[in-house]
Amino acid sequence: MRRLTFEATERVAPSAPERMDVACFVGFVRRRPESPVAAALSRYLFEQGWMTAPTLRVDPSDPQHPLTDVPLPFESFGAFERHFDWRARTGLTPDEPTALGAAVRAFFAQGGRKCYVIRMADPLPPEQDRPTRLQRLNLLLPGSRLPAPPGMEHAASAIDRTTWHGAAHLFGLPDVSFLCLPDLPELVAEVPEPLPVPRLPPLGAPGFGPCVIPLGEAGPQWRTPEREAPRCDLTGYQDWAGFLAILAELLRDRRLRETHLIASLPLPSASLVFDTAAGKRTAMQDMGRFLHEHGLLLPFQSAFIQLAYPWLQTAGSVGLPENLEAPEGVLTGVLARNALLRGTFRNTLGLSLVDVRRVFPIPSTRDLTPRLPEAGPRGLVERVSLLGPTPLGLQVLSDVTSSNMASHRQAPVSRLLSSVLRAARQMGVDLTFSASNETTWRELRYQFEAMLGRYYEAGALRGANRGEAFSVRCDRTTMTQDDLDAGRLVVMVELDPAASLERLHVRLSSLEGGVTLRQEDAA
Template sequence: MAIPGISFQTIDPATAPDPNRMDIALFAGFVPLRQRNVPAAVRRQLAETGWDFRLSDTNGELIDVPVRLDSLSEFVNVFDGAARPDRIAHITSLALPEEVTVENDAVDVTVVVDGHVVHLQLPAGTLPRDEVRARLATALDGLVVVSFVEEADATFLRLERADRTTAGHITIYLNPAIGFPRSSTDRTQLVGCPLAAVVGAFFAAGGKTCYVVRLGDPLPLNASEAERVQQLSTLLTGEEGAWPAARFISDLIGLRPRPPASASADRTDWHGLGVLNGLEDVSFVSLPDLPDLLASGAPGYGTADPVRGVPEIFQECSEASDVALDGSSHLLTPPRSDSVGLTVWWTVVKWLASSLRRTSFEHMAVLSLPLPDDTINDAYSDFLDDLFTREPFENPAHDPQFAQVVFPWLKGAGAETLPGGIMPGEGYFCGAAGRAALERGVYRTVAGRPAPQVAGLVPSDASGLNRDMGPGRRLSLFGAGIGGTQISSDVTLSEDPDWHPAAVKRLMAMIFRAARHKGELSTFEPSSPRLWRDIERNIGGILRQVYLGGGLRGAREEDAFSVTCDMTTMT
């Protein structure tokens, strides 16, 4: 029966995850939302997977939840990967005295913000500078944040565009009385963010499904070191303000982040990478923002504050901006790390590998090696060799097999919107490995596979890192092939020859996952010879499929594997 004003729509239920898949990646990091209202399809997905409670915790914002995506178009519908501000537009005056003298010809103050023209008339005479700031703040409320900056026993007036997330500009017209001897303009333009580029490369390489755990908006490119350190704490812990005392990357030397919450903890305590406890089908774990947050601030990458105190700083920024008006982000220098940043990066790699080992044997961290800055560029291989030797894994027999490190960085495949037009290679690598797992089996290496979407490598010589010797042996490298770029090596960080090939780790993770699912069906069965035989048969069936597919060596099945479940295997 039709009811006036009410219509019904049939919606197919969300596809249940296939726990036996070994191709799915999880990307955690920072990316803007395309819209603040959570799309209906995503809201429904979160409700069906038990994550909708967090929407209430975050006032409806899509943050700290795993969003499952089966295509790049689904990502684009939810996230705006090209909306990272290059800077927060602001203008800083010359030093102001405590008492500001306003002549009759300087009573008018004109500020333009994104096309909004604001006129303020100051009274002629002498005004305390605090009153000047207060009058400006009232007139520009909602458009501009007006504050004082103290530096070197001097006080400067700072006008900062209030909107920190969209492109726009701020202009103040000449007014020497309040510290602006000429008209000045600054603007915010938008560039891409690492997480979006890496997810795009994942799908470009043939990846089919991934999860994105958004932990907030990305910082502007010229964010201060203190801001980047605090965002790194959010990335690793899933919570803001986890390291309140840390202001510099050097403060993180010797860092020991707490591990993600375990599966036994309440779901409400699963933050950041802790959401892996609720995802049975993830194989690869990636943190695309890590190199960006540990950058040393090399020349051309941006600075936290403009130079103050000399009239020459007041220039139109549109001509000198690092990002051209057409969004040519290739003019920016990509993030590079010095010895301190790389030491902290290595600490994070070891921590993540150890955390994944404790969480599940089925996961593999895939991270990108940062680019070196000028202080270590000429001796990068020697520096890494020393770092890997000087700072070994806490559990060297097991932890290294849970991580792959990818290098060099990639051109093309969606990197055009990032600084320098290059991006970390981990997303493409995960996509290629995932595609190979679906098409050829997880036990096949991806070394030698072409990477046709990759237009070039930076650095082109992989900083002298060789897959056959030195620290390069522990890296999964891209390189030049006969027909173009290819994946040259596919290895874990382990130096154990049994666990060095990454395909071995992926194969064992697949066997472990399949065995776990078989065992879950027998969890409440009484222990008996009948159950033991069922387990032997089930696990044997899994290994037989691997053997027939070429994943195990042996002229005969009995030479390749055996399964025993009896009193001799029990404690």
């Protein structure tokens, strides 16, 4: 024997079943040429069945495969960048970045540690007409628009892997907690307007100036496009809301109840105005009232959908139109960091935004002011998770879901319930083949009490003791005879989330000579 060679076998480490920080991005990006598929990814795709029939979507003999419509796990932005050229939207020179790449970069920059990326196709050219862009919604979620693309005519089914396309891959990703579709605002937007011609400074007296000599090799050839960031008119917002309603229906499946959709609220067109009692207003002046007046949140309002606004300028958005990117990548990264460091049930209100230079538009006092129920529609801060400036820098200003019900509006509570559901599902798997008798019921009750006890000790539940914080029942009172005959095991769980008090309304009345305190619905 002349020599001994050690070869390290790379593989994607499986996620812990209780993780609540993993995201999934679905969208459009170019495959990086001359970049072979990493050995760890090839092994993962083979183990997951994407290299064999009947779900053969990746050719194992082609190292340059485009990797289309398969979930790819990444634990760093560098790993994603090695496989996808996110700064090459058109493949020409000069070029511009892609929305998907900017969102993945923002996720890792904010503290995210793992995400899946599902590439559905190359990005469309910026000048593409709107009907063609709308048809791309079918790739994000097949069946969302008709006709469906070839090979995607059948509705997604949790038990049929051949129907998993786009966002429907969530059925095979049980560790995902957040779903993001960064390309959605551009797909529903109106035709982008060119940016106004900048005014040149007045000519001054001739003189000498510093001579700048370029050093080193020239950087990548890309430039900021001379067009506006994606903006929506009323039709665009209606298409956006209709698509989110279809996604909300998908997430209502009992197998996906632990997944939250993080979606960006599109920017409004400058010409979009609506009537108020005080006269006409542009949508950007009062987004909360605009959304209410046109019922744009009604089709999809849910405790499992979280909207993000306003749009952001980051280091990764340089080269995008107006140097702005959709905020969902940043918010998802903050939520992932919060889950890893503090617990997913903690409120992200006040957490700092990393690598964010500015927000557009800056949330106004009208956006940030909650409104009493008798004062009309809710303020934007009560239905949308806002990001913006504070005396301590750019931070999260509200952490809410899109639900219209006050009890379901606090996003930390919704994430807590998702975490409990995920833990309960794992316990149910362990006892699937156990006999349904008193011993099994007692064992399951003990497991639930131990699990909820850990949440209580971590501060997720409130109460002077465990008995006040939660209760668990699993006996003949929770199951009917039909349940017993069918082998169904039913556990009744009641818990009291430790919802934080985010705002206290103080009313001072000099006429009445008193002070009234009232807790506001959580923002």
